Amino acid sequence: METVEINLEEQFQARIDADIRIEPKDWMPDAYRKTLIRQISQHAHSELVGMLPEGNWITRAPSLKRKSILLSKVQDEAGHGLYLYSAAETLGASRDQMLADLHSGKAKYSSIFNYPTLSWADMGTVGWLVDGAAILNQVPLCRTSYGPYARAMVRVCKEESFHQRQGFEIMQTLCEGAPEQKAMAQEALNRWWWPTLMMFGPKDADSPNTEQSMKWRIKRFTNDELRQKFVDMMVPQAEFLGLTVPDPALKWNETKQGYDFGEVNWEEFWNVVKGNGMCNKDRLGARVKAHEEGAWVREAALAHAKKRAAKAETQAA
Amino acid sequence: MNQSEWPLWEVFIRSKQGLDHKHVGSLHAADATMAIQNARDVYTRRLEGISIWVVESQHVHASNPDDAEAFYDPANDKVYRHPTFYQVPDSIKHM
Ligand SMILES: [Fe+2]
Ligand SMILES: [Fe+2]
Numbered sequence: 108m109e110t111v112e113i114n115l116e117e118q119f120q121a122r123i124d125a126d127i128r129i130e131p132k133d134w135m136p137d138a139y140r141k142t143l144i145r146q147i148s149q150h151a152h153s154e155l156v157g158m159l160p161e162g163n164w165i166t167r168a169p170s171l172k173r174k175s176i177l178l179s180k181v182q183d184e185a186g187h188g189l190y191l192y193s194a195a196e197t198l199g200a201s202r203d204q205m206l207a208d209l210h211s212g213k214a215k216y217s218s219i220f221n222y223p224t225l226s227w228a229d230m231g232t233v234g235w236l237v238d239g240a241a242i243l244n245q246v247p248l249c250r251t252s253y254g255p256y257a258r259a260m261v262r263v264c265k266e267e268s269f270h271q272r273q274g275f276e277i278m279q280t281l282c283e284g285a286p287e288q289k290a291m292a293q294e295a296l297n298r299w300w301w302p303t304l305m306m307f308g309p310k311d312a313d314s315p316n317t318e319q320s321m322k323w324r325i326k327r328f329t330n331d332e333l334r335q336k337f338v339d340m341m342v343p344q345a346e347f348l349g350l351t352v353p354d355p356a357l358k359w360n361e362t363k364q365g366y367d368f369g370e371v372n373w374e375e376f377w378n379v380v381k382g383n384g385m386c387n388k389d390r391l392g393a394r395v396k397a398h399e400e401g402a403w404v405r406e407a408a409l410a411h412a413k414k415r416a417a418k419a420e421t422q423a424a
Numbered sequence: 425m426n427q428s429e430w431p432l433w434e435v436f437i438r439s440k441q442g443l444d445h446k447h448v449g450s451l452h453a454a455d456a457t458m459a460i461q462n463a464r465d466v467y468t469r470r471l472e473g474i475s476i477w478v479v480e481s482q483h484v485h486a487s488n489p490d491d492a493e494a495f496y497d498p499a500n501d502k503v504y505r506h507p508t509f510y511q512v513p514d515s516i517k518h519m
Contacts, residue, residue: 132489182469189466193450196432202452203429259449266470405428408454415455 123324128254131197139323142316143253144198145214146325148205151191152216155209156390158184160224161233169227176273177230183266190259197255210395218376219306221384228281228288228295234274236296236303236341242267243337244307247327256325275344282348289349296345297353304368305376307334313373339365432481433459435466437473445477453478 115134122129129135158181165181168174192202208214219237224230245267248260281292308314308330320326328336338357345352356369378384430452436445448467453459459478467473487495503509512519 130489132486134490179469182465186466186469189451190449196450201429262449402428405430405454408458409428409430412455412458 120322123252123322126250126324128257129252130254138319139325140198142320142323143256143325144195144200146320147191147195147198147256148200148208149215149217151188151195151205152209152214153220154184154188154191156216156220156394159390159393160220160222160386161230163224164227164230167227168230173230173277180234180270180273183270187263187266190262191256194253194255194259198253206398210391210398212382212391215380217306218379218384219302220390221379221386222298222302223386225298226291226295228278228291229299231274231277231281231292232295232299234270234272235278235344236274236299237306238267238270238274239341240303240306240337242271243333243340248325250324250327252324278348278350282350292348293350296350300353301371301375302379304334304337304371305379307331307337309373309376335365338368342366430454433463433478434481434484435459435463436477436479437463437467438475439473441474445475448472450481456480 116136119129119135119139129139161177161181161184165174165177168177192205195205196202205214209216219240224233242264245260245264249257249264251257251260278292281288311317311329311331314330317326317329321329342352342357354369356367358367359365360367379387382388431454432450433453433456434450435448437448438445451459451462451466453462456478460476463476463478468476499505
C-alpha cells in the first residue's frame with residue numbers, strides 16, 4: 108500500500124472554502140498566521156493611534172453633550188484596539204512585542220491618522236468620512252476565516268455606526284448653521300476627502316498580496332472595489348449636506364451605475380506610509396511618551412499583585 | 425516578552441439574569457480585581473452584561489482539535505439517544 112501524504116495545506120484551504128472558521132489551536136500554514144498577525148496588529152495600532160487626532164479636541168468640544176459623545180467615541184476606539192490585540196495574541200503574538208513594534212516604527216498603522224485635526228469641523232469629517240471608510244473595510248471582516256478576528260470585528264462594527272452618525276450630525280449642524288460654519292465644514296471636507304480615499308490602500312495593480320488574502324478570506328473585497336463603494340455611498344451624503352466633493356473629475360457613470368472619480372495622489376500616500384506625513388512624528392511621539400510614563404504604574408500594579416498573592420499563600424499555610 | 429507584561433485573563437459575561445456566562449474575549453490585568461474592572465470597561469460599555477467572570481488564561485485547559493475525530497466519535501453511532509429515533513403511534517398524545 109502506498110502511504111498517503113495528507114496534505115494539511117489542502118485540507119486547510121478546503122475548510123476555508125467551505126466557510127468553516129479556523130480557531131486558535133487548529134493547524135494553519137505559517138504564512139497565514141504571520142499575515143494575520145501583521146494585519147490584525149496593524150488594525151489594532153490604527154485604533155490606538157486613531158484616538159490621538161480626536162483626543163486633541165476633547166477639551167475644546169463646543170458643548171458638554173459634544174464632549175461626552177467625543178469622549179465615548181475615543182473610549183470605544185481604545186476598546187477596539189484591545190479586542191484586536193487580544194485576537195492577535197491568540198495567534199501567539201505577544202502584546203509587549205506588538206507595542207514595541209509600533210513604537211519603534213517597524214509596524215504600520217493607517218496613514219489617515221498622520222493628518223492634523225485643525226478645526227472642530229474635523230471632528231465631524233473624521234466621524235463621517237474616516238469612520239465611514241473604516242466601516243466599509245470592517246463589515247466584510249465580520250465573516251473573515253479566523254474565528255477570534257471575526258468575533259472581534261462583530262463587536263467593533265456594532266460600535267462603529269454610532270461613530271459615523273455622530274460625525275454626520277456634527278456636519279449637518281455646521282452646514283445648517285452660519286455661512287462661516289458651513290465654510291468650516293467645506294474646508295474640512297476639502298482636506299480629508301483624498302486622504303480618506305487612501306485608507307483603502309494602494310490600487311489593486313499595486314497590491315500583490317490581495318490575491319492570497321482573498322483566497323484565505325482574510326480580505327473579502329479588493330482595495331479598488333471598496334474605494335468605489337465608498338465614493339458611491341458618500342457623494343449623495345455630501346450632496347445632502349450641500350457640500351462639494353473636492354474632485355473635478357467626479358461624475359456619475361450611467362453604464363457602471365457608479366461614480367467615476369479622479370486619481371489619488373499616490374506619491375503623497377507612499378510618503379505618509381514611509382513616515383513623512385504631517386503628523387507621523389507627533390503621533391508616535393505621543394504614543395511612546397504615554398507608554399513610557401505609564402511604565403511605573405504597570406510595574407507597581409504587578410509588584411502589588413505579587414505581594415498580595417504571597418501574603419494570601421502564607422496565610423493559607 | 426518583557427517581565428512587566430501583566431497576565432492574560434479570559435472574560436465571561438452573563439448578559440442578563442437567567443442566561444449563562446459566555447466567553448467574550450480576553451484582556452491583561454495585574455490581578456483579578458483589576459481584570460474585572462477592566463472587563464467592565466472593555467466589554468460592557470453598552471449594558472452588555474450584569475455579571476462578569478474572569479479566569480487567568482493559563483488555568484484554562486482545552487481539548488485538542490487534532491483529537492476531535494476520536495474524541496467525539498463515540499457519540500456518532502448512538503442515534504437512539506435522540507427522541508426522534510422512536511416512533512410514537514399517532515393516537516398517543518403528550519409524548
Ligand atoms: Fe474603531
Ligand atoms: Fe470608530
